[in-house]
Amino acid sequence: MSRRVRWTAIALVVPVLPLGAGAESRPLEARFDLYAFSQEDNGGQALRNEGMSYWGARPAGSFQLGESLTLHASGAVAVILNEDAAELPASTGATITSASSRVIAMDISVGLELRRPGSPWTFRPGVYYHHQIGWVAEGIDLGLDRELAGGDAVLSLTLNQRVAFPKLRTWDDRDLGRDITATHSAALGWKQNVSRSVVTQLTLQFTRADGYLGDSYNYIVFYRQGTPSSVGDERLPSSRNRLQLSVRVRWSPWLGTALGWDGSTYLDDWGIHHFAMEPSTALPLPGRARGRFWYRLSDQRGSKYFQSAPRFFEPFQTQDSDLGTFITHGGGLTLAFPWGDEGRWEWRLTAFGLTRSDGIRAGGADGEVVRTW
Amino acid sequence: MVLSISFRRIARCGLAFVALTLTVTLDACSTTRFHERQRLAHECMELDPDESVSYLRTKMEAAREGAFGRFGPVAAGGCGCQ
Numbered sequence: 001m002s003r004r005v006r007w008t009a010i011a012l013v014v015p016v017l018p019l020g021a022g023a024e025s026r027p028l029e030a031r032f033d034l035y036a037f038s039q040e041d042n043g044g045q046a047l048r049n050e051g052m053s054y055w056g057a058r059p060a061g062s063f064q065l066g067e068s069l070t071l072h073a074s075g076a077v078a079v080i081l082n083e084d085a086a087e088l089p090a091s092t093g094a095t096i097t098s099a100s101s102r103v104i105a106m107d108i109s110v111g112l113e114l115r116r117p118g119s120p121w122t123f124r125p126g127v128y129y130h131h132q133i134g135w136v137a138e139g140i141d142l143g144l145d146r147e148l149a150g151g152d153a154v155l156s157l158t159l160n161q162r163v164a165f166p167k168l169r170t171w172d173d174r175d176l177g178r179d180i181t182a183t184h185s186a187a188l189g190w191k192q193n194v195s196r197s198v199v200t201q202l203t204l205q206f207t208r209a210d211g212y213l214g215d216s217y218n219y220i221v222f223y224r225q226g227t228p229s230s231v232g233d234e235r236l237p238s239s240r241n242r243l244q245l246s247v248r249v250r251w252s253p254w255l256g257t258a259l260g261w262d263g264s265t266y267l268d269d270w271g272i273h274h275f276a277m278e279p280s281t282a283l284p285l286p287g288r289a290r291g292r293f294w295y296r297l298s299d300q301r302g303s304k305y306f307q308s309a310p311r312f313f314e315p316f317q318t319q320d321s322d323l324g325t326f327i328t329h330g331g332g333l334t335l336a337f338p339w340g341d342e343g344r345w346e347w348r349l350t351a352f353g354l355t356r357s358d359g360i361r362a363g364g365a366d367g368e369v370v371r372t373w
Numbered sequence: 374m375v376l377s378i379s380f381r382r383i384a385r386c387g388l389a390f391v392a393l394t395l396t397v398t399l400d401a402c403s404t405t406r407f408h409e410r411q412r413l414a415h416e417c418m419e420l421d422p423d424e425s426v427s428y429l430r431t432k433m434e435a436a437r438e439g440a441f442g443r444f445g446p447v448a449a450g451g452c453g454c455q
Contacts, residue, residue: 033425054433058425076428128448137450149403149411151410162450188388189448191420196409201420204387205441207449211391245387246444250418258417266440274440282417290423300439323439330434334426350426354437365432368425 027373028062028070035366041083043359044321046308047221047228050360051083058107066126070113072126072329078105080132092221094231097173105132111141128162134216135163156189166212170233171219181211209241220319223309234318236305242268258284260294271304272323288338296330296354323360328355346370420445 037054044050056078063071085096111126124143130136146155149224162183168176187205194200218234246264248322253259260280267273280294304323305316332352339345348370353363405413412418421427427443435442441449 004413025445031425032379033429035425037427037429039437059426060424069385074428130450139450141448152404153402158446158448160446160448160450162448164450165398168419181450183406183448183450185449187447189446193405193410193413196405197412198421199413200417203445205446207441209449242441242449243387244441248420248444250420252412252415252418255412255416256417258415262420264440264444268439270433270439272439274438276440276444278444282422290417292417295432298440303439322437328438332430334423348423348425350429351411352430352433354434357435362433362437364429366426366429368423 004312008048018091025063025065025091028064029368029370029372030061031059031062031368033058033366033368035364037362037364039360039362041360043356045319047086048219048319048321049083050321053081055081055365056105057081068114068116072109072111072113074107074109076105076107078226079103080105088221088231089228092228092231094172096171096219096231097217103133106130109141117146122147130164134167134169135164137162139163152193154189154191156187156191158185158187158189160185160187164211166216169216171217171231179212181209181213183207183209199250201246202252203244203246203249205242205244205246207240209240211238213238213240214318217317218320220307220310220313220317224313226309232313232317234320235316236318237270237316240270242266242269254292257281270323271302273301274297285335288343290336292334292336294332296328298328298330300328301325321360324358326356326358326360328354328356346372346373 035056035058039050039052041050054237056076058074058076060074065071082101082103084101088094088096108129109126111124113122113124115122122145124141126141128139128141139160142159144157147153148155148268149238164181166181167178170176185205187203187209189201189203191199191201214234214236220232220234221228222230222232244264244266246262248260248262250258250260258281260282262278262280264276276296276298278294278296280292282290282292285291303318303323305318306324307317308321310317330353332350334348334350337347339347346369348368350366350368355361416422431443431447435447441447
């Protein structure tokens with residue numbers, strides 16, 4: 001499987017590269033980010049410590065390789081610091097182990113954008129690689145855009161494949177070896193200029209995942225007469241079908257200012273129904289600065305396999321709080337400060353956070369420097 | 374099983390609806406002239422104005438819900454693998 005992904009990626013990307021040969025290449029944009037994220041556990045799964053923090057750096061850039069070809073590349077390295085495993089009540093007779101307290105994760109993605117001058121078609125092939133202890137994934141991304149109606153409409157088809165090789169370990173430290181998780185996504189998008197100040201996008205996405213779909217170290221705590229009595233393995237189906245419809249709208253009442261509204265409705269065959277909406281605004285600030293502010297509200301009805309206090313083992317069962325029922329409030333802002341000649345350098349500062357009704361809280365920040373040519 | 378069948382029906386109906394809508398409406402979707410797109414072309418109108426923020430938010434928010442964590446297409450590979 002892994003070899004097939006690699007050869008498919010090479011077969012897709014290599015034939016396109018000669019289109020950039022011989023033409024003058026030049027950088028378009030380069031950026032560097034430092035970010036941090038922290039999760040506080042005041043709930044979630046009651047007998048699991050879900051607190052963690054995440055620190056990372058990410059360089060990215062775009063380069064014009066020829067008049068028809070642009071290269072986009074990014075890499076990210078992050079350190080994930082997990083809090084210690086929870087101590088279970090003595091009534092369970094169980095001792096829990098957990099993922100390493102410090103995990104290093106890495107993402108690399110390289111993509112091409114091919115568009116002949118004057119053509120309404122854009123082709124976007126790309127490859128992806130993710131590496132961390134116990135989880136390696138490879139992937140292929142394909143995108144095809146077609147401009148219509150003189151550029152007022154763009155139809156897009158996006159296909160993504162991810163093949164992951166998780167190394168499985170259980171809550172009581174049993175090594176189950178490696179497994180494979182394959183995920184295929186197809187998204188159909190329609191972006192439309194509605195008027196000279198309104199643009200909308202409609203996206204329908206279907207994703208199918210097969211293989212091991214749980215998480216290492218996840219466990220189930222069983223209860224008898226309200227008291228934790230024993231611990232067992234999480235078990236989830238080996239396939240999952242997921243569907244999401246999203247709508248995005250931007251309205252610019254005057255030049256440089258925009259009001260936005262994004263919404264999505266999601267369902268899958270594990271029984272999760274999820275609704276999310278995100279109003280936002282982007283506006284100029286004093287000097288040459290700009291700001292963008294958003295608020296996100298989501299409402300999730302949890303999976304039919306989620307059991308907060310089970311008494312008996314079912315064929316499929318989880319206590320992963322991310323698959324449970326909750327409402328999330330979130331928000332954030334990005335401030336951009338151009339500097340230098342013609343504003344080709346820019347500092348961007350972003351902060352965001354969320355709070356879930358089941359007690360999970362998290363917040364993050366990103367500092368970014370961007371250079372455009 | 375019942376939910377699974379219902380899900381497939383909804384998926385099929387959704388796809389058929391989108392295909393029909395696109396077929397019927399796209400011919401009539403020319404709404405602006407080139408010189409009228411100044412506001413539309415401004416960066417404040419971008420759906421994902423900052424690639425790095427989108428990357429970070431997708432990783433953090435998608436891992437804290439059962440859905441995809443964003444509104445456009447997403448690779449959804451699991452375990453922070455987007």
